[in-house]
Amino acid sequence: MSHEPVWIHPLVTDAQGRPLDVMELRGLTVDVIVGLYNRERVTPQPLRLDVALFLDARQAAVGGRLANTVHYGRLAGELRFLLDACRFELLESAAEAVCRYLLAPPTDAAPHAHLHAATVRVTKPEALTGWAIPSLQVHRTSEEMVYRTEAKPFGHVDVIHEGATYGVYRLRVDPGGSIPPRVDGHTEGMELVMGAGLLMQGQPVGRGMAFHGPGVFGHGYGNPTATEQTVLGVYRPRLVLSEGSAPGASAPVGPGTLYYLPE
Numbered sequence: 001m002s003h004e005p006v007w008i009h010p011l012v013t014d015a016q017g018r019p020l021d022v023m024e025l026r027g028l029t030v031d032v033i034v035g036l037y038n039r040e041r042v043t044p045q046p047l048r049l050d051v052a053l054f055l056d057a058r059q060a061a062v063g064g065r066l067a068n069t070v071h072y073g074r075l076a077g078e079l080r081f082l083l084d085a086c087r088f089e090l091l092e093s094a095a096e097a098v099c100r101y102l103l104a105p106p107t108d109a110a111p112h113a114h115l116h117a118a119t120v121r122v123t124k125p126e127a128l129t130g131w132a133i134p135s136l137q138v139h140r141t142s143e144e145m146v147y148r149t150e151a152k153p154f155g156h157v158d159v160i161h162e163g164a165t166y167g168v169y170r171l172r173v174d175p176g177g178s179i180p181p182r183v184d185g186h187t188e189g190m191e192l193v194m195g196a197g198l199l200m201q202g203q204p205v206g207r208g209m210a211f212h213g214p215g216v217f218g219h220g221y222g223n224p225t226a227t228e229q230t231v232l233g234v235y236r237p238r239l240v241l242s243e244g245s246a247p248g249a250s251a252p253v254g255p256g257t258l259y260y261l262p263e
Contacts, residue, residue, distance in 0.1 A: 009119035077259035084235035109195025167238025208260025
């Protein structure tokens with residue numbers, strides 16, 4: 001007998017009333033810091049994520065281009081990154097942040113099909129030590145999402161989600177643009193390189209590489225390509241965009257962590 005949890009999500013239709021196609025990622029489980037209690041803020045525990053993405057997959061079926069659908073391998077890595085970096089206190093915060101990330105407009109560095117809606121379920125299988133398994137399922141549409149974008153000398157910053165103690169942002173670097181090492185006054189940060197061709201401290205950095213700790217603010221990025229490049233960042237405390245950031249001293253680049261599967 002299968003122990004797969006029952007997975008029910010709404011029927012979503014397009015403007016003509018046709019049921020949209022559904023892409024699912026199920027069973028993404030990561031050991032992370034999640035929860036309110038003292039023990040949960042110290043010891044990682046499993047957090048399971050299930051997502052359903054509502055889209056029209058017909059163009060991808062005919063054209064065979066990943067840009068017309070969702071690259072689920074890279075998406076799985078991006079979701080793992082968010083679960084690692086955000087250290088959510090509540091399931092509600094985790095579900096909302098994931099929905100907002102999924103439904104954000106695509107970037108040049110990470111193109112994908114338009115997503116009309118997303119269903120997200122987050123589960124803490126060991127939180128109650130076997131008494132019960134708490135989970136939360138939410139459904140959001142792209143129409144209800146509003147995102148703030150601010151112009152910067154290097155390009156743009158998209159505000160994806162902001163919690164009480166953290167923020168999730170996309171740093172979009174224009175062709176030929178650069179982000180110098182920064183002094184942001186933050187105690188912690190984690191950044192994921194989403195595109196190919198970006199330079200860190202003048203050296204090529206691979207797609208899917210992530211760097212964390214106070215040293216990330218000493219990393220400078222350069223974009224020598226003809227395509228806008230994107231860095232996904234999670235910062236504590238959240239950014240105050242209107243204040244900008246002062247140039248800082250360069251920090252050595254550590255080995256980083258690869259969040260994408262090898263292609």
